[in-house]
Amino acid sequence: MADAASAGPATRDSPWPVAEMSEKIAAWIDRLGQVWIEGEVTQWQVRGGHVYGKLRDLQRDATISFTVWRSVAQRLTSDFAQGDRVVALVKPNFWVKGGSLTVQVLDISHVGIGELLERLERLRRQLQAEGLFDADRKRRLPFLPGRIGLVTGRDSDAEKDVVRNATLRWPGVQFTIRYAAVQGDRAAAEVTAAIEALDRDPEVDVIVVARGGGDFQNLLPFSDERVVRAASAAATPIVSAIGHEADRPLLDEVADLRASTPTDAAKRVVPDVGEELAGLDQARARLTTRLGQVLAHETDRIAQLRGRPVLAAPDRLVDERAEELVRWVARGAELADRAVEDRRRALVEARGRLTALSPRATLERGYAIAQIVDGSGAAGAVLRDPAEAPTGTAIRLSLADGSLDAVAAEPR
Incomplete structure (x- = not known):
């Protein structure tokens, strides 16, 4: 019956065997070959080095399961998670024995925002490997810059925040402002040129790159490799004041100081004149107190020294030493006379002995x-x-x- 059925179309009286239908399905699917598909990752699980997940259509209610074998997963250069939008090269396969459809992923990558994030992550790893983010490259900002270089958009709130707050804190501060596009295709080139121009200015002590926040795509120019490398190569300290906490641009990583907002940048670049004056008053008060303590201590020491007997009656020491000197002189004279007498007596005795032994006495x-x-x-x-x-x-x-x-x- 099976051999007869395989010769023609399946009917109620001549049905196909299950295996034959499965083989035909497998053959049809196999003719599809490799195909690129796009969708959203709804499941991504790693087990034993293999990845098992699900991919959902971006517009319609359709989902397929997929598998990324270990050999393919090890070649992937990006991390994937639920919610990522991806394109994948897949090879559908129908498993005849189990009657199930499997989709094998041969290649997969991000698209849209995910692709941008992937490129930024590759650039971040490259710059980090070059040492551009190292903490020992960060330079200390001057205590009081004479002139601040500011890179910002023309008539922007960021410019007003930095200038107003810095001037309020230190009225004598001066600015050299270079306007540049802070979003769009021209932004990266103009910001790079502004940083390089301010870095060449010998009067500029610190450079602030300011923008009042924005969404991810608007901040992309501040992750451009040209901007990052210009900031890294600058001899003048760089302050990044992009004002966005969620998505930190690469400029934040290479800058010598990252400020959360333009206002924060102004506060951290120049000191507050009121605080400094108060600090001077406190230092002057501490110095006065300390000087008074030192003078009082030294006055007490002088009084104690003057109260000592040697200073209260200085001739007493001279008299005591004079009497002692007279005693020593008398003692010395006595000892000298005694020594001379002893030597004279010994000489007389020696002369007598010598005379007794001399041949002259015999003669x-x-x-x-x-x-x-x-x-x-x-x-x-x-x-x-x-x-x-x-x-x-x-x-x-x-x-x-x-x-x-x-x-x-x-x-x-």
């Missing part, structure tokens, strides 16, 4: 010293034995008070 008792006289007439060796001086030998006798020459006779 004074009548003794003589006999010495042989050599051929030159000089006295030589002392005679101790008569045999040492044969008869006729010249002899010199040393006495206590002189000497005599003699000739040895025959010994007895």
Whole structure:
């Protein structure tokens, strides 16, 4: 029956088998091939690296389920979530065995606002990788800028807010204003040119880029790469005062200071003269108090020093030291006399001992010293034995008070 039915169209009497109908459906769907579709993501779930989701038609009540296999999901460069508007390259498949339709996503990307956000996110990651958002690149604003450069729209509320509030805070502040389109196709080029012109002005100490908020698309010029790179390259500190909290443009990231509104920018760029004067008064009062405390302390110290005995009666110290000096002088003289006497006594004793040991004392008792006289007439060796001086030998006798020459006779 199945073979007969497959030969012709299906009827009540010759129905198709389920498998044949499923195969025909699969063949029809397969002939559709790959197709681009557009819709809104209503479900995006990641399980095991694969993505399972649903895509709804933008105008009609129609939804399909889709699958993004892990190999495709790993190549995606953007993040997707419920509510994103996307275009996707899909390949429909009919599963014969289960009788279900599956849609395999081969590529997917944002469109409309989502596409803009995707491009901005890529640019943000690129600039961040280059280090343009690093905190150590942020420069400190001058305490009191002599001249403020302002980039804003002509006759805009932002201009009035910045100028009025800055002047109220510091009446002497001066401005150099460069007008530029703050939305539309001309905005990025004009804002870039204004930043570069003010940066070249040597009198400008800080540059404020101001706009009074706006929707996402109106703020796109302040995320333009030309504007961001001009602000990054400027040698003058940049203040971003776009005035939009929800969608922060890239200029906020690269600026040296981000102000929430133009009014906030004016408050943060110049100090308040009233506050500074009050601060000066407080500092002067603290200085006066501190100086009074130091003077009082030093006065007390001088009084204490003057009350000490050495200053109250200064001659007393001199008298005490004079008496002590007299005692030491007397003691020194006494010790000197004693030392001289001791040395004199020792000298007398040494002289007596030396005299007792001297040959002269022996000579004074009548003794003589006999010495042989050599051929030159000089006295030589002392005679101790008569045999040492044969008869006729010249002899010199040393006495206590002189000497005599003699000739040895025959010994007895």
